[in-house]
Amino acid sequence: MTKPFNIGMIGYGFMGRAHTNAYKRVGDFFPELEYRPVLKAACARSAESVQAFADQWGYESIETDWRKLLERDDIDAVDICVPNNLHKEISLAAIDAGKIILCEKPLAMDTAEGEEMCAAVEKSGLANMVWYNYRRVPAVSLAKKLIDEGKLGRIFHYRANFLQDWTISEDLPQGGAGLWRLDAAAAGSGVTGDLLAHCIDTAIWLNGGITDVSAMTETFIKERVHSDTGEKQSVSIDDACSFLCHFDNGSLGLFESTRYARGHKALYTLEINGEHASIAWDLHDLHRLSYFDHRDEGALRGWRSIHVSDGDHPYMDHWWVPGLQIGYEHSFVHQVADFLAGYEKGEAVSPTFRDALETQKVCDAVLDSARERKWTDVG
Numbered sequence: 001m002t003k004p005f006n007i008g009m010i011g012y013g014f015m016g017r018a019h020t021n022a023y024k025r026v027g028d029f030f031p032e033l034e035y036r037p038v039l040k041a042a043c044a045r046s047a048e049s050v051q052a053f054a055d056q057w058g059y060e061s062i063e064t065d066w067r068k069l070l071e072r073d074d075i076d077a078v079d080i081c082v083p084n085n086l087h088k089e090i091s092l093a094a095i096d097a098g099k100i101i102l103c104e105k106p107l108a109m110d111t112a113e114g115e116e117m118c119a120a121v122e123k124s125g126l127a128n129m130v131w132y133n134y135r136r137v138p139a140v141s142l143a144k145k146l147i148d149e150g151k152l153g154r155i156f157h158y159r160a161n162f163l164q165d166w167t168i169s170e171d172l173p174q175g176g177a178g179l180w181r182l183d184a185a186a187a188g189s190g191v192t193g194d195l196l197a198h199c200i201d202t203a204i205w206l207n208g209g210i211t212d213v214s215a216m217t218e219t220f221i222k223e224r225v226h227s228d229t230g231e232k233q234s235v236s237i238d239d240a241c242s243f244l245c246h247f248d249n250g251s252l253g254l255f256e257s258t259r260y261a262r263g264h265k266a267l268y269t270l271e272i273n274g275e276h277a278s279i280a281w282d283l284h285d286l287h288r289l290s291y292f293d294h295r296d297e298g299a300l301r302g303w304r305s306i307h308v309s310d311g312d313h314p315y316m317d318h319w320w321v322p323g324l325q326i327g328y329e330h331s332f333v334h335q336v337a338d339f340l341a342g343y344e345k346g347e348a349v350s351p352t353f354r355d356a357l358e359t360q361k362v363c364d365a366v367l368d369s370a371r372e373r374k375w376t377d378v379g
């Protein structure tokens with residue numbers, strides 16, 4: 001006998017759709033789950049648009065004010081898929097209303113907000129999770145397994161990039177629908193909170209905590225028309241950010257992100273070099289994990305490209321037959337499946353608000369370091 005897990009979705013943009021797809025798929029592919037997501041209500045400010053979304057994706061009802069959604073007794077969990085400046089306010093109100101919270105990343109606008117959110121959710125005892133979904137791409141989960149098994153030995157280097165090219169035109173406005181990422185008042189920061197936060201979350205998960213950072217940022221286009229005012233206003237997000245860091249385990253990190261790498265749409269790559277072995281992964285080829293093991297027989301030694309699609313690879317026994325790959329959207333299905341499995345047992349599922357706060361602290365240290373042009377301790 002399954003039990004309903006009633007979702008109230010706030011925001012119906014990119015992530016609203018990615019999460020809704022996951023809620024719809026999870027019960028079919030993870031039939032062992034006791035709880036099944038029910039699309040109870042979708043919420044956004046325009047009744048017409050949110051109704052169209054609800055009709056298309058199968059939500060039972062709509063709300064145009066998230067506070068009304070939180071008052072409803074038929075909602076178990078709220079899913080926060082709105083710009084970053086709303087995460088704290090909605091989370092704190094949701095905690096007051098006793099709702100489970102699934103919040104998009106980054107957790108908050110800054111560490112101070114994140115700490116307040118963590119303290120409140122932990123005091124409440126409510127289940128919570130933040131959508132750092134790349135951990136649950138099967139190839140990345142396999143990387144975690146190999147590292148935890150000690151296959152790489154001592155880790156020396158961690159390298160990650162997240163490159164895009166969509167903001168190069170100076171005619172692109174800032175603010176408003178779709179372009180809130182260019183407005184620091186809505187986003188908090190630019191590529192650091194938007195893209196590097198993903199790289200940092202994966203890095204902490206795979207390689208442990210980050211001790212200190214030395215960063216540089218650049219804002220290539222200093223003024224853009226603001227969609228709300230129609231006036232040219234200064235831009236205060238970081239268009240590009242690179243940083244060096246030390247990990248707690250003594251390894252060195254090198255991270256780069258930009259929205260000005262012509263030709264790259266979402267190139268998230270990572271490489272880890274250990275004493276015995278190295279691994280590399282690329283979002284554009286997300287079902288493959290590259291692996292080099294120095295302990296292999298000399299003449300045959302070389303980089304192997306593992307097609308992460310066999311039944312004994314993470315999550316893959318839930319999908320098709322061995323050899324057939326899955327994609328980006330499945331990382332969200334896996335995250336919902338893991339969350340519901342944990343919820344069933346009363347166990348927290350990572351990344352929680354607390355885990356996401358660690359990433360937030362690194363992001364803040366990166367921005368502080370760039371501003372002050374010096375090495376900065378995390379937290």
Ligand SMILES: NC(=O)c1ccc[n+]([C@@H]2O[C@H](COP(=O)([O-])OP(=O)(O)OC[C@H]3O[C@@H](n4cnc5c(N)ncnc54)[C@H](O)[C@@H]3O)[C@@H](O)[C@H]2O)c1
Nearest residue numbers: 011012013014015044045081082083084104105106131178
């Ligand atoms: N996990 C990931 O890989 C990933 C990817 C993209 C975005 N995100 C995060 O998800 C969040 C949303 O990003 P997105 O790309 O979906 O944005 P989006 O612009 O596509 O959608 C934002 C939604 O928020 C709604 N909204 C804005 N203000 C609102 C309010 N006051 N009340 C109700 N609804 C409101 C808008 O109507 C829209 O539906 C951000 O925090 C972002 O950082 C995460």
